[in-house]
Amino acid sequence: MAELPDQDECVELLSRMCLIRRFEEEAGRQYQRAKAGGFLHLAIGEEATIVGTTSVMRDDDYLIGTYRTHGHAIARGTPAKSVMAEIFGRVDGTSGGRGGSMHIFDAERRFMGGYGIVGGNLPLAAGLALASQYREEDTVTVCMFGDGASNTGNFGETMNLAALWDLPIVFLVENNLYGMGTSIDRHSAVTDLSKKAEGYGIGGERIDGMDVLAVRERVSANLEISREEGRPTLVEAFTYRYRGHSAADPEIYRDKEEVAEWQEKDPIEAFIRVCIEGGRLKDEDVEEIRAEADRTVLEAVEFADASPEPALETLYDGLYVVGETMGWYAVDERSPEPHRGEYGEDAPAIAKELAESGAEHPSDQERQDRPGVRG
Numbered sequence: 001m002a003e004l005p006d007q008d009e010c011v012e013l014l015s016r017m018c019l020i021r022r023f024e025e026e027a028g029r030q031y032q033r034a035k036a037g038g039f040l041h042l043a044i045g046e047e048a049t050i051v052g053t054t055s056v057m058r059d060d061d062y063l064i065g066t067y068r069t070h071g072h073a074i075a076r077g078t079p080a081k082s083v084m085a086e087i088f089g090r091v092d093g094t095s096g097g098r099g100g101s102m103h104i105f106d107a108e109r110r111f112m113g114g115y116g117i118v119g120g121n122l123p124l125a126a127g128l129a130l131a132s133q134y135r136e137e138d139t140v141t142v143c144m145f146g147d148g149a150s151n152t153g154n155f156g157e158t159m160n161l162a163a164l165w166d167l168p169i170v171f172l173v174e175n176n177l178y179g180m181g182t183s184i185d186r187h188s189a190v191t192d193l194s195k196k197a198e199g200y201g202i203g204g205e206r207i208d209g210m211d212v213l214a215v216r217e218r219v220s221a222n223l224e225i226s227r228e229e230g231r232p233t234l235v236e237a238f239t240y241r242y243r244g245h246s247a248a249d250p251e252i253y254r255d256k257e258e259v260a261e262w263q264e265k266d267p268i269e270a271f272i273r274v275c276i277e278g279g280r281l282k283d284e285d286v287e288e289i290r291a292e293a294d295r296t297v298l299e300a301v302e303f304a305d306a307s308p309e310p311a312l313e314t315l316y317d318g319l320y321v322v323g324e325t326m327g328w329y330a331v332d333e334r335s336p337e338p339h340r341g342e343y344g345e346d347a348p349a350i351a352k353e354l355a356e357s358g359a360e361h362p363s364d365q366e367r368q369d370r371p372g373v374r375g
């Protein structure tokens with residue numbers, strides 16, 4: 001059993017977990033009220049894995065996650081109101097309202113997103129760690145991803161390079177037993193994910209992701225290995241999401257008993273028990289922590305609601321590639337030279353003009369007439 005930290009640390013850990021839980025519940029409620037567009041993936045049940053990990057990271061370490069990362073940003077210190085405003089698609093959101101729930105990002109706190117492509121954050125994590133190595137900094141990148149992501153080509157490619165180049169990364173698998181509606185024994189040939197990178201030279205260990213203290217202890221040890229020895233490590237944390245994959249999941253792939261069984265091991269309730277038994281917290285402290293989380297989240301909703309939507313004329317700001325891509329587009333039809341709108345200050349204006357002139361698919365003849373189209 002991991003050692004119980006001092007009272008301040010216990011308050012901090014519980015406060016973060018309660019804030020994330022309350023935030024996620026409210027985000028789900030607001031989604032039902034059509035306050036957010038796109039998808040919404042909640043991490044209720046996974047709080048100990050998230051908070052245990054971030055609580056032992058240094059401020060200058062990097063964290064990168066998936067599309068289920070409202071809590072990761074909050075755990076890293078991003079204000080709840082900025083995360084809520086992003087979910088609402090408002091200008092005061094972490095990505096100016098352009099990313100939404102799946103693309104929370106906070107470079108200042110080194111939370112590097114927020115990605116919708118399953119496994120897409122793995123090679124990016126390698127890039128972050130390579131940057132640390134290149135600059136001779138002793139920062140470590142923590143890359144969190146799901147059990148499902150361990151089946152992607154990116155997983156193998158990233159493990160190989162990370163091991164080959166001795167990159168300081170802790171790969172942290174949030175094994176919640178499902179990739180969408182597919183259980184791990186139906187989606188992964190090797191179900192012990194701590195062993196899945198062994199063939200690439202990266203050993204791993206399994207931990208109880210519902211126990212915040214166990215997560216802290218083992219992630220801390222792995223961070224030190226990656227930092228001191230300059231090499232990748234892998235941790236598989238067993239956790240569980242109580243809600244469906246996304247807000248649009250009817251959950252026909254698991255029964256209610258299974259969910260209830262995991263709820264018995266609730267990471268917040270379990271930690272409260274340990275803190276009370278260990279004399280670190282009293283019932284009143286717990287009540288106050290919950291009330292504070294409630295206040296913060298309700299303020300976050302108010303803030304998000306009052307924040308304006310991005311102005312229409314900013315629609316094309318921040319786009320990297322514009323021009324013909326604003327209408328129909330196929331890679332093999334383009335010539336190698338730069339295209340209209342891909343350079344110069346007039347790019348946003350051209351993009352707007354093209355979009356306004358209609359994005360409908362052109363006729364075959366029009367396609368043939370376009371410059372660079374091979375007959």
Ligand SMILES: Cc1ncc(C[n+]2csc(CCOP(=O)(O)OP(=O)(O)O)c2C)c(N)n1
Nearest residue numbers: 068116117118146147148149176178179180
């Ligand atoms: C490359 C890619 N393939 C498929 C999808 C559709 N998709 C979204 S989430 C998901 C499951 C991922 O499960 P897991 O990695 O276990 O993460 P979890 O949702 O359980 O946190 C899939 C298949 C996608 N977003 N990206």
Ligand SMILES: [Mg+2]
Nearest residue numbers: 146147178179
């Ligand atoms: Mg999963």
